[in-house]
Amino acid sequence: MKKKTTGTQMRIIHRYLGFFLAGIMAMYSLSGTLLIFRSTDFLKQEKHIETTLEPNLTEENLGKELKIKGFKVSSQENDALNFKDGTYNIKTGEVSYIKKDLPFILGKMTKLHKATTNDPLYWLNIFFGASLLFFVISTFWMFRPATKTFKKGLYFTLGGLLLTFLLLFV
Numbered sequence: 001m002k003k004k005t006t007g008t009q010m011r012i013i014h015r016y017l018g019f020f021l022a023g024i025m026a027m028y029s030l031s032g033t034l035l036i037f038r039s040t041d042f043l044k045q046e047k048h049i050e051t052t053l054e055p056n057l058t059e060e061n062l063g064k065e066l067k068i069k070g071f072k073v074s075s076q077e078n079d080a081l082n083f084k085d086g087t088y089n090i091k092t093g094e095v096s097y098i099k100k101d102l103p104f105i106l107g108k109m110t111k112l113h114k115a116t117t118n119d120p121l122y123w124l125n126i127f128f129g130a131s132l133l134f135f136v137i138s139t140f141w142m143f144r145p146a147t148k149t150f151k152k153g154l155y156f157t158l159g160g161l162l163l164t165f166l167l168l169f170v
Helices: 006-020 022-036 059-066 104-113 122-141 148-168
Strands: 045-052 073-077 080-083 086-089 094-101
Touching (some): 059 080, 059 094
Antiparallel strands (some): 045 094
16 A cells, blocks of 8 residues: 655645534634624614613623623713613613624624633634644645646745735734
8 A cells, every 4th residue: 555645644634624624614704704893783683671780880880780891871861871772770770771782693603703711612713723724734735846836826825925914014
């Protein structure tokens, strides 16, 4: 039996790892694109929430309780604090506001995309990142260095690197 070269082994692993990760690559692609629009209401659904919190909360504590980033009171009328998309009654603690979230599946996808070590599936992000790095490295074993395709590929690599640096420093 003929021994496989490093190039052949890299191509085989590259091929099957690519097939294996096709679904998660599509998910990361979609969720990464959605994250660009995270500060907008793009694809978000409104949910009206009415609940009761402790009375007499400060602006800072109210923002923490509601888990709203960049929380800011816009005005105060009598016993009501008004904020973007809602109100808080200082005396009774009643809160009424609109929360905007992505649909369930899209929300889960973006949450996975932003996973940290505090999330149980952060290891998936590490595996995926390592796999992408393998794809980068194994690409250079897809064609023999003496071929025209390989040399042309190096020009595309250089172009991609230059574009990356340009985007990093603009």
